[in-house]
Amino acid sequence: MSYATVEEFTSVIGNQETVELTNLDNPSATTVNSDRLQQVLEDASGEIDGYLATRYATPLEFIPSTIRTYCVDIAWYRLAQNNAPEQFATRYNNAIARLKDIEKGIMVLLDPTGFPLPKRLETNPLVDDRGNLLDDWSVAYVPGGEANLTRELLNVQDIYRY
Template sequence: MSYASTADMQTRFDQQDLVLLTERENSTPGEINIPVLEQALIDASAEINGYLAGRYTLPLSTVPTALVRICCDIARYFLSSDNAPEHIHTRYTDALKFLQAVNQGKVALGIDSQGDKAATNDTAFMESAGSVFARAKSQGFI
């Protein structure tokens, strides 16, 4: 199971960049090589699972949006191989830092340990003693 789809990659990144990143010897010129893109997403998801395995039951039943973005960034880095520009490398290292923080429990994904959406009981309630400066309480000053 991949945390992101080829459609997620196409939404996040430029079409021409994905064509260049997935181009192989047997590729159709000017088109994204979908099998290559899918393999990069599978590899990225496997790396993510390495960080999540100690904290969550895999596979996750609900995929948080943050993991979709992280998966796309990691897959893009994998597609760039040794020629990754600095901004792609930076996004990859940021993704790994995020995953390390999740692994250490410093960042929560918003799901419970079973991978389901977490239920919360910490809803904020506001109480008021009423208005301090109301016309009825002004006693002639307003």
Template sequence: MPYATLQQLTDRFGEQMLLNLTDRAVPPAGEIDPVVVTRALADTDAAIDGYLAGRYALPLAQVPPRVVDLALTIAVYKLHPFEPDPKITRDYEQAMKALLAISRGEERLPLEGAEPAATGNSGVVTNDRARPFTEDNLKGFI
């Protein structure tokens, strides 16, 4: 299940912006290229899955609005063939920081019936071997 759709991108960013970003035909076809959008959305889904996989069982049964928001932000950044404007770059960087926080467990997703995966015991493990030099075997040298 994709985290975002073409319709959601259109609703959020407008048809004209998507047309400018995706119509790469020469001469321009004058319509949004669904192949370009699908590729950007697939790349976005893969990136999000990489961050969520350590904490949540994938695929998610329901997609929380927070994940949809992150997916839309990342997808529009990926749709830019050249340097995006500073706001889109800043939003993308914030979205990636949010995904990192989710993957670390600093931010939790509100998913019913899906608890984050346990991270296991991260304590230090040590081995204590017998001491080769003790007071008893060094008698006479000390």
């Protein structure tokens, strides 16, 4: 599954440029090489999934417009191969930077109603020594319910001064 279609790519990039990019080995071609473009879009989507998989179940069921744009930008850069103008490289690098932000949780993906897409379910969730599930917002359990962290409670031998 790709995050952008051949038609979406062509509408963003333009028909003539899409014909040229998908037929680098055949400069006289007058039609889009749809098979080549579809493969490049799938490869770009795979690259996107590599970043998204840390936060979301991939492939995404709902495709946010930002992901569609990143897919087009990555595929555009890949199609140009070694002849990519600076504009292509800039758009590619911007897409990768945003995907890294998503990977780190700095940026979130939204569903059509404006709510964040659900995080992927962990197959091996992180738990503390008591078996309590930890997530991004968990804090350590403190006996007595108070955050009264003493030397004995923490079993700390030395306290370092900064």
